[in-house]
Amino acid sequence: MRLNYVETGPAEAPVVLLGSSLGADHRMWAPQLDVLSKRFRVVAFDHRGHGESEAPDGPYTIEDLGGDVLELLDTLGAEQASYVGISLGGAVGLWLAENAPERFHRFAIICPPSNPAANPQQWTERAAQVRAEGTKAIADATLGRWFLPDFTEIAPIREMLLACPAEGYAACCEALSTTNLVPDLATITAPVLLITADSDTSVPPETVVPLAAQIPGAHLEIVENAAHLVTYSHPDLVNPLLLAHLA
Numbered sequence: 174m175r176l177n178y179v180e181t182g183p184a185e186a187p188v189v190l191l192g193s194s195l196g197a198d199h200r201m202w203a204p205q206l207d208v209l210s211k212r213f214r215v216v217a218f219d220h221r222g223h224g225e226s227e228a229p230d231g232p233y234t235i236e237d238l239g240g241d242v243l244e245l246l247d248t249l250g251a252e253q254a255s256y257v258g259i260s261l262g263g264a265v266g267l268w269l270a271e272n273a274p275e276r277f278h279r280f281a282i283i284c285p286p287s288n289p290a291a292n293p294q295q296w297t298e299r300a301a302q303v304r305a306e307g308t309k310a311i312a313d314a315t316l317g318r319w320f321l322p323d324f325t326e327i328a329p330i331r332e333m334l335l336a337c338p339a340e341g342y343a344a345c346c347e348a349l350s351t352t353n354l355v356p357d358l359a360t361i362t363a364p365v366l367l368i369t370a371d372s373d374t375s376v377p378p379e380t381v382v383p384l385a386a387q388i389p390g391a392h393l394e395i396v397e398n399a400a401h402l403v404t405y406s407h408p409d410l411v412n413p414l415l416l417a418h419l420a
């Protein structure tokens with residue numbers, strides 16, 4: 174699987190991978206790039222079925238998405254990296270922390286759905302809707318969950334959602350419908366920063382806060398007055414947390 178990615182920062186610096194949310198692509202990390210690229214070789218990638226990555230027919234699994242990231246590390250010639258992921262990208266990060274600890278230094282996991290398989294119908298219905306009507310059918314509702322009304326710079330994210338291949342979006346919904354990362358959280362050995370947002374209705378903080386007690390040594394931060402896509406709306410608060418954890 175060839176994942177599309179964009180690389181910034183010094184080639185010899187430690188690698189940090191950036192994994193995006195469902196329907197978005199590597200461009201959603203624009204507010205982090207300047208800051209992280211001063212210290213790291215930053216690789217923002219598109220999950221399979223997203224952005225300019227290949228979009229084979231689904232369904233996909235979390236193992237497919239995590240395996241793609243391990244292949245990307247090989248492509249980059251990086252034995253190890255740190256990983257920052259939000260939402261779907263956060264779920265992929267938890268899978269990597271559980272299944273490939275030898276390839277990673279540190280994780281920053283933001284607003285992750287840890288057990289979306291608890292409500293599989295939500296995801297299979299959304300997959301069917303997007304296959305039938307395209308991502309335009311879910312764009313407004315998604316933006317309404319991802320940002321509070323006072324955040325108005327949403328046009329670039331809308332454009333990413335509309336550009337996302339319907340099959341790729343649907344197949345990643347199906348990956349979420351079969352994903353439960355909770356049973357193996359206690360096996361995670363890498364240092365994990367968990368970030369949640371107090372007004373996240375996509376992945377409510379009540380579902381993220383308990384993970385901090387289940388992941389050994391995890392550090393939890395709650396961003397106030399923020400919704401799901403907190404990296405995009407609140408880089409002033411999130412970027413210092415990322416730098417402090419990754420450095």
Ligand SMILES: O=C(O)CC1=CCC(=O)O1
Nearest residue numbers: 194195260261286318375
């Ligand atoms: O689409 C949403 O609001 C919820 C979501 C779950 C995984 C993800 O990336 O977004």
